[in-house]
Amino acid sequence: MPHANALYGPLDPAPDAGYEDAPPRMGFFTDTSVCIGCKACEVACKEWNGVPESGLDLLGMSYDNTGALTANSWRHVAFVEQPRRAGLATPAFAHNPDGPAVSPATAALGALTSVDTGTNPGLPTGSPAAAARMSAGPQPEFLGMPGAQPPGRGTGVEERSDFRWLMMSDVCKHCTHAACLDVCPTGSLFRTEFGTVVVQEDICNGCGYCISACPYGVIDQRKDDGRAWKCTLCYDRLGAGMTPACAQACPTESIQYGPLDELRERAATRVATLRGRGVPEARLYGHDPNDGVGGDGAFFLLLDEPEVYGLPPDPVVTTRDLPAMWKRAGLAALVMTAATVFAFVGGRR
Incomplete structure (x- = not known):
């Protein structure tokens, strides 16, 4: 990443903090x-x-x-x-030629964890149901438990379609x-x-x-x-x-x-x-x-x-205005000092 000292823009923070050969x-x-x-x-x-x-x-x-x-x-x-959301809740089940039936909502929203990680979070490891489904071929796609029951509940086939879990x-x-x-x-x-x-x-x-x-x-x-x-x-x-x-x-x-x-x-x-x-x-x-x-x-x-x-949509460095504030404060102090000196000198005259 290129190194820069600007408040916004690419910055490699370790070299900026003084680390050499970070x-x-x-x-x-x-x-x-x-x-x-x-x-x-x-x-x-x-x-x-x-x-x-x-x-x-x-x-x-x-x-x-x-x-x-x-x-x-x-x-x-x-x-x-x-x-x-409207349009995602579908009670019917889709045919999966490589395995058991899965709901269209689940298939549409999925990310094959059995491919990505070698696991299927919908089933307890080592359970007979898990073994049966794994032997049946590729499993239904899984994404943030969309429409599925809470962790450890059920086999993942009888799925609810009115809500989803985001984690x-x-x-x-x-x-x-x-x-x-x-x-x-x-x-x-x-x-x-x-x-x-x-x-x-x-x-x-x-x-x-x-x-x-x-x-x-x-x-x-x-x-x-x-x-x-x-x-x-x-x-x-x-x-x-x-x-x-x-x-x-x-x-x-x-x-x-x-x-x-x-x-x-x-x-x-x-x-x-x-x-x-x-x-x-x-x-x-x-x-x-x-x-x-x-x-x-x-x-x-x-x-x-x-x-x-629960994340802020547009987080901003809360101290981003500090340099400008210090400059304005310094300028104000100089102006006040000059005004005080001028008033004191003028008054003596």
């Missing part, structure tokens, strides 16, 4: 079309990083027991139960232009050689400036000590050449880790594939280096508008 920028690509909501990423993150438990809060009737990114949830799997494993975006870095007074937040953003909790003074500066609402404070916490993209694992814990644990490869440039190419190909299979709503979020934060180190493939997943 390795390729690393990041996450989260493909929500194959997320099954298993929360393995949440568990792996907690286990590796020693993150305290979030408590058991079922949030009403939701399957989501964490609710949002917090100081104790560095990964959060969102569950969105969404009514189907997304959310995480810190590791922004190219990170406002949290701009406002941290102690240097607790720093840019790594991999282009990621990490909090050093032993230096954090709990001021909370980074929390209000984050355009995504990612950073949070723990109630017991007041310090800020968030995803580190497993900085300790990266230094050892290891994959971050959440990506390592993801059974469907919904969370993919690697050099950011490669992930962007892979994501563009994935979107083109989905749209070619009749999913025009497939889109990327946070991948554009010319957006309001200069692109994210963790970006997503979504199946609906960002607001549906």
